[in-house]
Amino acid sequence: MSRIDQRFASLKAAGRTGLIPFITAGDPSPEAVVALMHALVEAGADLIELGVPFSDPMADGPVIQHASERAIARGVGLGDVLRWVGEFRQRDTDTPVVLMGYLNPVEIHGYEAFAAEAATAGVDGVLLVDCPLEESAVLEPLRAAGLKTIRLAAPTTAPARMAQLCEVAEGFLYYVSFAGITGAGRLSTRDIASRVADIRSRASAPVAVGFGVRDAQSAKEIAAFADAVVIGSALVERLDGAGTADEAVARAKDFLAPIRAALDAH
Amino acid sequence: MATPAPLATPAVTDFHAWPDPHGRFGQFGGQYVAETLMAPLAELTEAYERLRKDPEFLAELDRDLTHYVGRPSPLYHAERLSAHVGGARIILKREDLNHTGAHKINNTIGQGLVAKRMGKPRIIAETGAGQHGVASATVAARLGLKCVVYMGATDIERQKINVYRMKLLGAEVVPVTSGSKTLKDALNEAMRDWVTNVADTFYIIGTVAGPHPYPMMVRDFNAIVGREARAQMLTEYGRLPDAITACVGGGSNAIGLFHEFLNDRDVRIVGAEAAGEGIGSGLHAASLAAGRPGVLHGNRTYVLCDDNGQIAETHSISAGLDYPGVGPEHAFLKDAGRAEYVGVTDAEAMEAFHLLARMEGILPALESSHAVAQAMKLARELPREGLVLCNLSGRGDKDVHTIAAREGVTV
Numbered sequence: 001m002s003r004i005d006q007r008f009a010s011l012k013a014a015g016r017t018g019l020i021p022f023i024t025a026g027d028p029s030p031e032a033v034v035a036l037m038h039a040l041v042e043a044g045a046d047l048i049e050l051g052v053p054f055s056d057p058m059a060d061g062p063v064i065q066h067a068s069e070r071a072i073a074r075g076v077g078l079g080d081v082l083r084w085v086g087e088f089r090q091r092d093t094d095t096p097v098v099l100m101g102y103l104n105p106v107e108i109h110g111y112e113a114f115a116a117e118a119a120t121a122g123v124d125g126v127l128l129v130d131c132p133l134e135e136s137a138v139l140e141p142l143r144a145a146g147l148k149t150i151r152l153a154a155p156t157t158a159p160a161r162m163a164q165l166c167e168v169a170e171g172f173l174y175y176v177s178f179a180g181i182t183g184a185g186r187l188s189t190r191d192i193a194s195r196v197a198d199i200r201s202r203a204s205a206p207v208a209v210g211f212g213v214r215d216a217q218s219a220k221e222i223a224a225f226a227d228a229v230v231i232g233s234a235l236v237e238r239l240d241g242a243g244t245a246d247e248a249v250a251r252a253k254d255f256l257a258p259i260r261a262a263l264d265a266h
Numbered sequence: 267m268a269t270p271a272p273l274a275t276p277a278v279t280d281f282h283a284w285p286d287p288h289g290r291f292g293q294f295g296g297q298y299v300a301e302t303l304m305a306p307l308a309e310l311t312e313a314y315e316r317l318r319k320d321p322e323f324l325a326e327l328d329r330d331l332t333h334y335v336g337r338p339s340p341l342y343h344a345e346r347l348s349a350h351v352g353g354a355r356i357i358l359k360r361e362d363l364n365h366t367g368a369h370k371i372n373n374t375i376g377q378g379l380v381a382k383r384m385g386k387p388r389i390i391a392e393t394g395a396g397q398h399g400v401a402s403a404t405v406a407a408r409l410g411l412k413c414v415v416y417m418g419a420t421d422i423e424r425q426k427i428n429v430y431r432m433k434l435l436g437a438e439v440v441p442v443t444s445g446s447k448t449l450k451d452a453l454n455e456a457m458r459d460w461v462t463n464v465a466d467t468f469y470i471i472g473t474v475a476g477p478h479p480y481p482m483m484v485r486d487f488n489a490i491v492g493r494e495a496r497a498q499m500l501t502e503y504g505r506l507p508d509a510i511t512a513c514v515g516g517g518s519n520a521i522g523l524f525h526e527f528l529n530d531r532d533v534r535i536v537g538a539e540a541a542g543e544g545i546g547s548g549l550h551a552a553s554l555a556a557g558r559p560g561v562l563h564g565n566r567t568y569v570l571c572d573d574n575g576q577i578a579e580t581h582s583i584s585a586g587l588d589y590p591g592v593g594p595e596h597a598f599l600k601d602a603g604r605a606e607y608v609g610v611t612d613a614e615a616m617e618a619f620h621l622l623a624r625m626e627g628i629l630p631a632l633e634s635s636h637a638v639a640q641a642m643k644l645a646r647e648l649p650r651e652g653l654v655l656c657n658l659s660g661r662g663d664k665d666v667h668t669i670a671a672r673e674g675v676t677v
Contacts, residue, residue: 105575
């Protein structure tokens with residue numbers, strides 16, 4: 001059983017909602033990444049989404065875009081991200097890590113090479129935002145190397161397509177809670193709840209809900225109907241400007257602790 | 267350096283049969299977008315597939331092209347320029363004479379009518395040089411649609427006149443300050459707007475890039491250029507040209523000219539990319555001549571990027587060619603060996619600009635000046651009775667400040 005499947009199985013057994021924080025690799029600083037990942041786990045993260053910086057993140061809002069720009073300005077590339085996952089794995093062999101990003105860095109790195117290096121580093125899954133189901137043939141080497149392809153589903157996804165996504169979903173299905181970019185502020189909980197309930201009844205993979213989760217309150221509302229909650233822009237925003245790795249770690253823990261508590265109180 | 271996967275180039279018998287139903291031109295094209303965009307793209311594809319065969323829609327488009335745009339645009343034999351070059355006859359397809367001053371209106375008229383038929387009250391557009399923004403604002407005004415144009419802050423600075431034109435036409439111009447603050451960033455921002463406001467918004471992409479169906483739809487609307495030109499060549503010169511050329515940024519005016527000639531295998535096809543200060547200098551925007559296959563803005567195509575896959579900041583004297591990707595059909599034509607893509611430097615384009623101004627009384631856009639420079643090179647290789655057809659895609663009024671600044675003149 002893969003690390004992602006194991007983690008969701010134990011969450012289910014314990015009746016807990018998963019917490020999936022997202023950070024951009026290389027922001028607020030390259031030195032802080034591995035320490036931050038451990039801090040996220042200590043503060044209650046069940047799975048880590050690690051953003052691979054890309055110069056043209058079309059589906060992301062300004063917060064994550066700027067984090068990407070800062071990381072790129074510091075010279076961060078896919079090779080660094082894989083190295084950091086490898087370092088993280090030296091002390092943590094349980095927490096699943098999913099790389100989130102765009103296709104071009106992987107395409108340029110080479111699919112075969114990326115798949116082998118990512119698997120060796122201890123990456124568990126890959127979410128490539130601009131690679132929908134229809135274009136996924138190129139990801140075959142990733143699957144062969146044992147990496148889970150995490151799929152997105154959206155409020156705009158048509159029923160027939162949703163059925164298809166539910167069928168192929170592996171690891172978990174990431175439900176984008178509205179038809180916007182990451183970090184936007186709108187969220188109609190009731191609407192999301194009924195759609196997620198529908199997806200959960202059809203997909204064998206667990207459903208994580210993200211896009212627009214900002215704090216303990218919004219996380220708790222989503223925890224009522226999702227297997228896991230993804231929290232990205234709000235965390236990246238909080239980390240921005242942390243001068244040292246210690247400060248970044250402290251900020252991450254402060255930010256995540258009340259969210260973890262709210263999820264567990266649910 | 268990482269080597270991209272080798273590309274399978276299909277043996278092509280009919281170049282007019284592309285893209286395939288998935289929107290792919292061989293390995294290129296496709297729909298590389300976030301899940302949130304798949305539904306709007308499906309809606310657009312369905313609507314456009316229906317409209318492109320709808321006689322009423324096509325008749326309305328045709329009326330607008332005739333009475334509003336001013337088509338057909340003439341062919342013009344640049345006699346003095348040809349004599350100066352001392353080779354083949356250079357024939358200009360005068361897209362600069364269209365309403366709003368460039369080929370861009372061919373596409374915005376078409377997409378504007380599609381938006382109207384789809385019942386979308388708001389249109390958005392990205393623009394580099396401002397020509398597509400102006401053409402979109404123009405169509406929005408005429409159809410009574412709200413219009414928002416995204417434009418890189420750098421481009422706003424170098425294309426002030428077009429910015430003001432858009433405002434006069436009632437459009438809102440939103441400066442984009444992320445990334446390199448140019449066309450690619452404006453495209454990212456427009457895509458974000460579309461994802462967020464898709465219910466009431468139609469996104470008019472200005473070039474043959476983006477996800478399917480845009481490369482096909484924008485090509486179809488611009489293909490009138492080549493259809494007219496091919497018929498005009500046969501009528502006025504009794505034969506097809508020996509070579510045709512156009513400038514290539516995203517590639518809409520070029521595919522517009524090239525498409526009708528693709529199955530005429532004896533016609534040499536050459537795209538002129540912006541070589542900026544020279545391809546060796548690294549300061550250029552020649553995606554096909556110097557890039558590699560990758561994925562950008564919703565399609566697989568040739569891109570300029572570093573070994574980490576980060577899209578490069580490009581350079582060209584002309585904002586309209588300053589783009590690190592290129593339409594996927596051009597990538598396909600390059601790999602299929604049907605078209606050649608070569609670089610033309612800023613300096614060569616400037617020289618062509620001045621020559622055309624002084625010898626023919628035509629101020630070409632800086633983008634089109636690249637094509638003129640390439641036409642001169644092609645003409646030199648051919649005998650006097652040869653024919654080189656060049657798409658003069660736009661007029662240069664918008665560029666006079668850029669040119670004055672470059673030459674140290676205060677206007």
